[in-house]
Amino acid sequence: AQSVTQPDIHITVSEGASLELRCNYSYGATPYLFWYVQSPGQGLQLLLKYFSGDTLVQGIKGFEAEFKRSQSSFNLRKPSVHWSDAAEYFCAVGGSGNTGKLIFGQGTTLQVKP
Amino acid sequence: KAGVTQTPRYLIKTRGQQVTLSCSPISGHRSVSWYQQTPGQGLQFLFEYFSETQRNKGNFPGRFSGRQFSNSRSEMNVSTLELGDSALYLCASSLEAGTGWETQYFGPGTRLLVL
Numbered sequence: 001a002q003s004v005t006q007p008d009i010h011i012t013v014s015e016g017a018s019l020e021l022r023c024n025y026s027y028g029a030t031p032y033l034f035w036y037v038q039s040p041g042q043g044l045q046l047l048l049k050y051f052s053g054d055t056l057v058q059g060i061k062g063f064e065a066e067f068k069r070s071q072s073s074f075n076l077r078k079p080s081v082h083w084s085d086a087a088e089y090f091c092a093v094g095g096s097g098n099t100g101k102l103i104f105g106q107g108t109t110l111q112v113k114p
Numbered sequence: 115k116a117g118v119t120q121t122p123r124y125l126i127k128t129r130g131q132q133v134t135l136s137c138s139p140i141s142g143h144r145s146v147s148w149y150q151q152t153p154g155q156g157l158q159f160l161f162e163y164f165s166e167t168q169r170n171k172g173n174f175p176g177r178f179s180g181r182q183f184s185n186s187r188s189e190m191n192v193s194t195l196e197l198g199d200s201a202l203y204l205c206a207s208s209l210e211a212g213t214g215w216e217t218q219y220f221g222p223g224t225r226l227l228v229l
Contacts, residue, residue: 032215043118043204043220051215090157094215101147101170102206102218104157 002027004093006105013081014113021076021108023091032094033074034102035065039087047089050074061085086112115141118207118221126227132193135224139186139207145169146188147218148180151202160203163188164210192226200228 003026013019025031032051036044048059055067065076074091091105119138127133139146148160159172163182180190186207192199202225206218 034217036220041222043222044206046217046219049215049217092157101159101162101172102149102157103159104149106156 002093002103004091004103004105006089006091006108008108009106010109010111012111012113015083016080019076019078019081019085019110021089021091021110023074023076023105024072025074025091025093026072027093033065033067034092034094035059035063035074035076036090036092036104037061037087038090038107044090047076081110081112083112083114086110118205118219120203120205120221120224122224123222124225124227126229127195128229129195129197131195132191133195133226134189134191135203135205135226137188137190137205137207137221139188139205140219143207143209143219144186145208145210145216146182146186147206147208148188148190149204149206150174151204151223152200157204160190195228197228200226202226 005024007022034049035047038044047063048057050057050067057065063078067074088107088109090107092102121136145164147162149157151157161180162170166182177193182188202223204223206220208216208218
């Protein structure tokens with residue numbers, strides 16, 4: 001069965017420090033992978049997505065993610081975190097079949113210390 | 115272009131009542147999906163509509179239903195509300211359907227509280 005695991009429920013980093021949020025997926029075929037961010041009281045905003053080609057994907061707000069098939073991972077990174085990055089981050093996988101359904105991980109809450 | 119809009123934004127109902135939530139997709143988008151978000155279960159897929167047809171359905175009881183109109187607007191209905199239906203209901207739209215890589219754009223959600 002398809003699944004997405006985000007091992008870290010909560011992460012705290014200092015402003016200006018680097019960030020890596022982990023995501024592992026389980027999917028039989030080539031996955032389509034997404035990272036979304038949700039600020040309190042808001043919907044989800046797409047940060048980046050991967051479906052083929054270069055395994056290092058650049059997104060908005062200075063985020064990037066790297067697809068590693070051998071590790072079934074799609075970790076999100078940012079070199080220098082800003083206080084405004086505090087939010088909840090969701091990794092999701094979309095199927096290659098006839099569906100637009102997304103399967104989400106449980107989310108990682110990012111807290112940024114001044 | 116206006117984003118995905120959902121109405122109402124907040125709703126309070128009592129057990130046993132029914133509720134209808136509305137979603138207007140981004141102009142030109144033909145696919146609408148619905149998700150339920152709760153602290154315990156996270157984000158779970160409810161159903162997907164394309165060209166007024168339900169294409170996919172998640173693992174929810176029959177009390178949860180939806181429909182899509184010819185202008186791509188969508189509604190979801192929950193009958194006989196239970197306390198556990200309290201959640202944030204998110205709607206997402208995309209240009210097409212049936213392709214897992216299609217970007218879905220999410221609305222702000224409707225927060226439903228069942229008392």
